[in-house]
Amino acid sequence: MTILLIADHDNRVLSDATGRALTALCAMDDAVHILVAGHRAGPVAESAARLCGAGRIILADDAAFAHGLAEPLAALVVSLAGDYRAIAAPATSGGKDVLPRVAALLDVMQVSDVVRIVSPDTFERPIYAGNAVAVVQSTDEKKLLTIRTSAFAAAGTIDAAVPIEEVRAPHGVWLARFEGETLSSRDRPDLASARVVVSGGRALGSAEKFQDVLGPLAERLHAAIGASRAAVDAGYAPNDLQVGQTGKVVAPDLYIALGISGAIQHLAGMKDSKIIVAINKDEDAPIFQVADYGIVGDLFEIVPELEKALG
Amino acid sequence: MKKILVPVKMVLDANARPRVRADETGIDLSGMRMSINPFCEIAVEEALRLKEAGQAEEVVIVSIGPAKAQDTLRQALAMGADRALLIQTDETVEPLAVAKLLHAVVMDEPPDLVILGKQAIDDDCNQTGQMLAALLGWPQATFASAIRAEEGRLLVTREIDAGLQTLSLPLPAIVTTDLRLNEPRHCALPNIMKARKKPLTIRMPADYGVDVRRRLKVLAVRPPSGRKPGIKVATASELVGDLRAAGLV
Numbered sequence: 098m099t100i101l102l103i104a105d106h107d108n109r110v111l112s113d114a115t116g117r118a119l120t121a122l123c124a125m126d127d128a129v130h131i132l133v134a135g136h137r138a139g140p141v142a143e144s145a146a147r148l149c150g151a152g153r154i155i156l157a158d159d160a161a162f163a164h165g166l167a168e169p170l171a172a173l174v175v176s177l178a179g180d181y182r183a184i185a186a187p188a189t190s191g192g193k194d195v196l197p198r199v200a201a202l203l204d205v206m207q208v209s210d211v212v213r214i215v216s217p218d219t220f221e222r223p224i225y226a227g228n229a230v231a232v233v234q235s236t237d238e239k240k241l242l243t244i245r246t247s248a249f250a251a252a253g254t255i256d257a258a259v260p261i262e263e264v265r266a267p268h269g270v271w272l273a274r275f276e277g278e279t280l281s282s283r284d285r286p287d288l289a290s291a292r293v294v295v296s297g298g299r300a301l302g303s304a305e306k307f308q309d310v311l312g313p314l315a316e317r318l319h320a321a322i323g324a325s326r327a328a329v330d331a332g333y334a335p336n337d338l339q340v341g342q343t344g345k346v347v348a349p350d351l352y353i354a355l356g357i358s359g360a361i362q363h364l365a366g367m368k369d370s371k372i373i374v375a376i377n378k379d380e381d382a383p384i385f386q387v388a389d390y391g392i393v394g395d396l397f398e399i400v401p402e403l404e405k406a407l408g
Numbered sequence: 409m410k411k412i413l414v415p416v417k418m419v420l421d422a423n424a425r426p427r428v429r430a431d432e433t434g435i436d437l438s439g440m441r442m443s444i445n446p447f448c449e450i451a452v453e454e455a456l457r458l459k460e461a462g463q464a465e466e467v468v469i470v471s472i473g474p475a476k477a478q479d480t481l482r483q484a485l486a487m488g489a490d491r492a493l494l495i496q497t498d499e500t501v502e503p504l505a506v507a508k509l510l511h512a513v514v515m516d517e518p519p520d521l522v523i524l525g526k527q528a529i530d531d532d533c534n535q536t537g538q539m540l541a542a543l544l545g546w547p548q549a550t551f552a553s554a555i556r557a558e559e560g561r562l563l564v565t566r567e568i569d570a571g572l573q574t575l576s577l578p579l580p581a582i583v584t585t586d587l588r589l590n591e592p593r594h595c596a597l598p599n600i601m602k603a604r605k606k607p608l609t610i611r612m613p614a615d616y617g618v619d620v621r622r623r624l625k626v627l628a629v630r631p632p633s634g635r636k637p638g639i640k641v642a643t644a645s646e647l648v649g650d651l652r653a654a655g656l657v
């Protein structure tokens with residue numbers, strides 16, 4: 098039996114999330130086919146073909162897939178669903194958008210945000226913002242899974258690429274129309290896969306100070322920048338930097354929280370980081386309960402000292 | 409638009425700390441404060457704003473849950489919704505079954521737009537809106553941070569991993585809300601009193617002929633693995649020394 102994994106990409110680059118989801122699925126002891134649905138996405142298919150653990154690549158190249166919209170993509174996945182024992186996607190914004198649509202069309206109850214595959218039908222997933230972990234057994238014949246990518250390592254690559262098979266887009270009338278997008282600049286490492294993340298909270302006080310304080314430190318540490326919801330809501334940082342229950346979930350080697358109180362919704366997105374550093378002027382801030390290293394003090398004084406000490 | 413349907417869920421309050429039962433059967437909700445799921449509250453608010461802007465005539469709220477979920481519905485009515493429906497059950501109803509019940513409600517009503525929260529903060533599934541869109545064959549715009557009604561279509565800005573995306577949807581359509589869509593209003597006391605007189609209908613899942621049996625067996629619910637307590641360091645240079653020793657910087 099085989100598993101179908103829906104690749105996450107932007108038509109040019111295969112995201113690291115796909116390889117992490119592949120690592121998770123390889124534990125199920127089945128062949129994994131990776132579906133690349135995109136527009137002029139040949140290079141993505143070629144990268145997918147070199148992921149260690151991929152059995153075959155299915156490429157559906159059509160203008161309908163240019164922006165990853167749920168309607169055509171769900172129709173395509175349903176048309177391919179046939180014999181696959183499981184259909185999975187990384188729990189990225191794209192995966193979360195499309196997979197439930199597929200699940201309903203196949204009459205399957207999806208398991209969201211899998212953090213551990215216990216057996217081919219049993220999975221662990223966080224609930225209540227990660228305050229509990231549920232072990233669930235799916236009784237549906239097909240399993241539909243989104244994979245929380247921060248819980249799994251990136252897949253390696255191989256030299257000999259696996260075959261790429263092309264399929265056609267299903268016919269249909271797609272109702273939602275793409276109008277435009279505003280993409281964040283990509284001059285920093287990707288938040289979801291960076292080894293080091295520097296995050297700022299409400300304490301930063303303005304977009305300028307957020308950039309002035311976090312920018313150089315992140316640069317020095319080759320880190321991605323993250324933010325709390327309060328910082329995003331206040332306009333200090335763009336929405337795609339939000340870490341937490343309802344933002345991105347990250348698990349870097351080092352997470353540095355600056356002026357973040359540590360609300361459970363924020364912890365949900367970073368408490369599986371290997372080492373957590375917190376700088377906060379309130380010694381009772383809950384962030385210190387999860388921090389490996391804490392400094393009590395004013396971040397505007399401590400961050401420059403930190404940069405100096407780093408040399 | 410004539411009608412907007414807003415499904416809402418009652419959940420453990422976002423500020424309460426969930427207690428995992430010692431026998432691993434789930435979360436102990438007894439005596440805990442229950443509230444409207446924050447994302448659903450945002451959905452109610454957005455529907456009301458569309459109505460107040462003259463874009464819709466009626467806002468109907470529906471919830472699937474225990475008798476106590478009437479409180480959640482009354483809150484939505486106090487915010488300004490016109491009427492409410494409770495599909496009453498004490499069982500846990502999974503997103504797929506919720507979507508099937510909502511599908512039946514949509515057939516009864518039928519609304520021009522359904523606005524739902526993108527996820528419930530208890531099971532964190534993030535599925536129901538997309539599933540309902542699939543069952544209805546309607547377009548979907550998930551994770552909305554802005555909605556504009558324009559010439560019979562909806563322009564929806566969505567929060568995606570890479571930034572923001574804007575979609576244009578014909579009606580009828582499904583939208584799921586993200587946190588930055590709006591800030592829900594507080595209910596004034598007179599409105600809370602008035603809401604008591606607004607129509608609230610109660611039905612059972614069986615009235616809709618929907619099979620709500622669970623597809624996922626919950627084998628155990630456990631506390632997450634905790635973190636070891638850390639240390640406080642006095643200075644930045646001490647911190648850097650420790651991080652260097654650990655090979656992190």
Ligand SMILES: Cc1cc2nc3c(=O)[nH]c(=O)nc-3n(C[C@H](O)[C@H](O)[C@H](O)COP(=O)(O)OP(=O)(O)OC[C@H]3O[C@@H](n4cnc5c(N)ncnc54)[C@H](O)[C@@H]3O)c2cc1C
Pocket residue numbers: 297298299300324325326327328339340341342343344345355356357358359360361362363366376377378379382394395396397422446447529587
């Ligand atoms: C449904 C729901 C979903 C949510 N999802 C998320 C989510 O995904 N991500 C998220 O982050 N939040 C989320 N939240 C919000 C969360 O509850 C908190 O409100 C938010 O995380 C607080 O952000 P903060 O820590 O930056 O701000 P605050 O809680 O205001 O903390 C600011 C901290 O900065 C410290 N401080 C102030 N000045 C200084 C200084 N000069 N130097 C050092 N420290 C200083 C203060 O002591 C304080 O601890 C969600 C909430 C809800 C209800």
